[in-house]
Amino acid sequence: MASEPKEKAKISVRDLTMAFGSFVVMKDLDFEVKERDIFVIMGGSGCGKSTLLRHMIGLKEPRKGAILYEGKNFTEANEEERLAFIRRFGVMYQSGALWSSMTLAENISMPIEEHTQISKAEIRDLAYYKLALVGLSGYEDYYPAQVSGGMNKRAGIARAMALDPEILFLDEPGAGLDPLSSQRLDELILRLRDSLGSTFVIVTHELASIFAIANNSVFLDTDTRTQGATGDPKSLRDHSENETVRMFLNRGETPEDEESA
Amino acid sequence: MLDTQGLAVCRPPGLFFSELMSHAQGEPPKAIWKKDGARLVLVLSGDWLRGGEARVVEGEEGWPDGFETEGLGKFDSTLPAYLMQRLRAVEVEEPGLEGLPENLRGLMELALKVPERSDAKSLDEDPHGLKLLGIRLTATWKAVESVLEFTGETVLSLGRFFTGRARFRGSDFWLTLQECGINALPIVSLISFLVGMILAFVGNVQLANFGASLYVADLVGIAMVREMGVVMTGIIMSGRTGAAFAAHIGSMNANQEIDALKTFGFNPFDFLVLPRLFALVLMMPVLTVYSNVVGILGGMLVGAAVGIPPALFLTEMLTAIDITSSSLGVFKSVFFGVAIAIAGCLQGMKSGDSSAAVGLATTRAVVASITAIVVLDSAFAVIFTILDI
Structure with a gap:
C-alpha cells in the first residue's frame, strides 16, 4: 500500500466534537476516509457510532470541528451546497427506514424520479435491478410491513444505491441478517466498490465482516470518549498500541496464545 | 438494614417458591457480621431464595474482609443482590471475594467486572422548586416558539409550492x-x-x-x-x-x-x-x-x-x-x-x-x-x- 501514489482523502473528519446538550458523546475525532475505501466505524454498543454517521451526513451539527468532502467544507456549507453534497451520498439506516406507505419498488424509484429525468419504464427497470442485487427479486410490489426485518434492511441498501452514489453510508447493515445473507452482503459491498468505485462508510461491530471487507477504520472508545485508533483493522488487531482496540478486535482474548504457539 | 428486611417481609411469597420452600424445608437466610479482631467477617447461612423466609441480619453491616459460608444452603439472585447492595453502601476500592463458594464468586466477579458509570446516573435527577418552575417556563416558551417557527415554515413551504419548487x-x-x-x-x-x-x-x-x-x-x-x-x-x-x-x-x-x-x-x-x-x-x-x-x-x-x-x-x-x-x-x-x-x-x-x-x-x-x-x-x-x- 505504501508504494502506491498518495490517495486523496474523500472524507476528512477534523477535530470533531459531538454532544447532546451538555452530554459530550465523543470528542477530538480526527480521521480520513480515502477514495474507494471500505471504512468501518466500530466500537462498543452505545458509544456513538450511529451518531458519528449522522454527523457525517449532515443530520446532526457538530459541536466543534468540521467534516470535509474532497477538501470542501460540508459543515459550513449553506443549504444549497449541502444538497449538492447529499446528492452524492446513499444512506442506509439501521432498520432500513423504508417509507412505509410505498412498495419496495416505489421506495427505490422515488429518489430516481426526484433527481433524474429518465422515463417511468427505465426507472422501473432500475428499481427491479437494484432489488435483484440485494436478492429481493419478486418482492417489488410488497410493502415494507409485509416483508421481514432482514428484507427491509436489504431493500434499504438497494434504496441507498438507487442513484449510484459515490459514497455509501451503511448503518449496521449486517446486524440481524443470517450468516449467508451477511456473507452475500459483504460480497456485494466488495463488488460495488470494485465495479463502481464507490467509497463505503459502514457502522458495524461484526468482526467477521470487518476483517472480510474493511481496509480502513476508526475505533470509538467509550471510556475515553474519543477515537482509540484509526487504520486498517487487520493491522490494528495485531499491532495497535491501544489495548482496548486490540481487546475489541480479538474478542477480548489477548493474542499471547499465538506467540506461544 | 431495616429497609431490606422490611422488603423481604412484605414481598408476597410466589406460588412457585412457596412450593419450593415447603419442599426444601429451608433454613431462614442469615447474614451475621462478626468482628474478628480488626477483621470483619460475614457469616452466611441458610437458604437465600426469592420469596423465602425473611432475612436475618445481625451485627453492624459493612464490607467484610472475609466470608464464612459453611452453613450456606441454596441461593438464587437474592444473595448476590444483597452483596451488591452492601458494596454500593460501602465504597470499597477492591472488594475481596475470597471465601465465597466458586459459583457465587463467579457471579459476583461478573457483576463487578464493568465498573459503575458514575456519569450514567445524572440523567434522572429530579428537579424541584425554582429549578422546576424554570424548566417548565422554558419548556412553555419553547413550545410557543416551535408553533411560531412551524407556522413560518408553513408559509415558506407554501411559497415554494406556488413557485413550483415544492x-x-x-x-x-x-x-x-x-x-x-x-x-x-x-x-x-x-x-x-x-x-x-x-x-x-x-x-x-x-x-x-x-x-x-x-x-x-x-x-x-x-x-x-x-x-x-x-x-x-x-x-x-x-x-x-x-x-x-x-x-x-x-x-x-x-x-x-x-x-x-x-x-x-x-x-x-x-x-x-x-x-x-x-x-x-x-x-x-x-x-x-x-x-x-x-x-x-x-x-x-x-x-x-x-x-x-x-x-x-x-x-x-x-x-x-x-x-x-x-x-x-x-x-x-x-x-x-x-x-x-x-x-x-x-x-x-x-x-x-x-x-x-x-x-x-x-x-x-x-x-x-x-x-x-x-x-x-x-x-x-x-x-x-x-x-x-
Whole structure:
C-alpha cells in the first residue's frame, strides 16, 4: 500500500466534537476516509457510532470541528451546497427506514424520479435491478410491513444505491441478517466498490465482516470518549498500541496464545 | 438494614417458591457480621431464595474482609443482590471475594467486572422548586416558539409550492383527501344530526313557554350555521385526522423515515405537511356545509314531532339566516382546518423516537387543536360582534 501514489482523502473528519446538550458523546475525532475505501466505524454498543454517521451526513451539527468532502467544507456549507453534497451520498439506516406507505419498488424509484429525468419504464427497470442485487427479486410490489426485518434492511441498501452514489453510508447493515445473507452482503459491498468505485462508510461491530471487507477504520472508545485508533483493522488487531482496540478486535482474548504457539 | 428486611417481609411469597420452600424445608437466610479482631467477617447461612423466609441480619453491616459460608444452603439472585447492595453502601476500592463458594464468586466477579458509570446516573435527577418552575417556563416558551417557527415554515413551504419548487406525492394528497373527506362523513353525519336534534329539543322547552315554538327553526338554523356545525366538525376532525397526522408523521420520525427523506434531498416539510394541509383546508368547508345541512335536518325532525311542519320550519328558518351568516361558519372552518393540520403535523414532526413519544405526540396534537379551535372561535365571536354581523 505504501508504494502506491498518495490517495486523496474523500472524507476528512477534523477535530470533531459531538454532544447532546451538555452530554459530550465523543470528542477530538480526527480521521480520513480515502477514495474507494471500505471504512468501518466500530466500537462498543452505545458509544456513538450511529451518531458519528449522522454527523457525517449532515443530520446532526457538530459541536466543534468540521467534516470535509474532497477538501470542501460540508459543515459550513449553506443549504444549497449541502444538497449538492447529499446528492452524492446513499444512506442506509439501521432498520432500513423504508417509507412505509410505498412498495419496495416505489421506495427505490422515488429518489430516481426526484433527481433524474429518465422515463417511468427505465426507472422501473432500475428499481427491479437494484432489488435483484440485494436478492429481493419478486418482492417489488410488497410493502415494507409485509416483508421481514432482514428484507427491509436489504431493500434499504438497494434504496441507498438507487442513484449510484459515490459514497455509501451503511448503518449496521449486517446486524440481524443470517450468516449467508451477511456473507452475500459483504460480497456485494466488495463488488460495488470494485465495479463502481464507490467509497463505503459502514457502522458495524461484526468482526467477521470487518476483517472480510474493511481496509480502513476508526475505533470509538467509550471510556475515553474519543477515537482509540484509526487504520486498517487487520493491522490494528495485531499491532495497535491501544489495548482496548486490540481487546475489541480479538474478542477480548489477548493474542499471547499465538506467540506461544 | 431495616429497609431490606422490611422488603423481604412484605414481598408476597410466589406460588412457585412457596412450593419450593415447603419442599426444601429451608433454613431462614442469615447474614451475621462478626468482628474478628480488626477483621470483619460475614457469616452466611441458610437458604437465600426469592420469596423465602425473611432475612436475618445481625451485627453492624459493612464490607467484610472475609466470608464464612459453611452453613450456606441454596441461593438464587437474592444473595448476590444483597452483596451488591452492601458494596454500593460501602465504597470499597477492591472488594475481596475470597471465601465465597466458586459459583457465587463467579457471579459476583461478573457483576463487578464493568465498573459503575458514575456519569450514567445524572440523567434522572429530579428537579424541584425554582429549578422546576424554570424548566417548565422554558419548556412553555419553547413550545410557543416551535408553533411560531412551524407556522413560518408553513408559509415558506407554501411559497415554494406556488413557485413550483415544492415536491410531494400526489397520491399522498388524494389519500389524505379521501381520509378527511368521504371517510369522515358517517361520524360527521351522526354527530351533526344529534346536535341539531338537541338544539331543537332544548329550544322548544323554553320557547313553548311563550307559545313561540316556531322560533325553534330560527334557533336551530342560526346556531348550526354560525357555531355548532363548524365547531363540531372541527372537534371531530381534531380527534380523527389531527391525531392521525401526528401518529403517522411521528412514527415515520421514529423509524428514521424522515431522515431518509432528508438524505435523498426531499424537504420533509413540503413532502409531508403540504399535502395534509391542503387536503384538510379543502375538506373542512365542505364538511362544515354538510354538517350544517344535516344538523338542520335533525332540528326539522324534532320540529315535526312538536308540531312544526317541515315546510314551515324551512320558511321560518330562512327568514333568520342569510348568505352572510351562513358563510361565517364556512369562513371559520378554513382557519380551523389550518389549526388542526398544523397542530397534528407539528407534533408529529417534533415527536421523539420511541413508541411512547408517538402516543404523547398524538395526545398533544388533539389537545392543542381542540384548544385552538375554541380559542379561535371565541376570537371570531368577538370580532363578528364588533363588526355587527
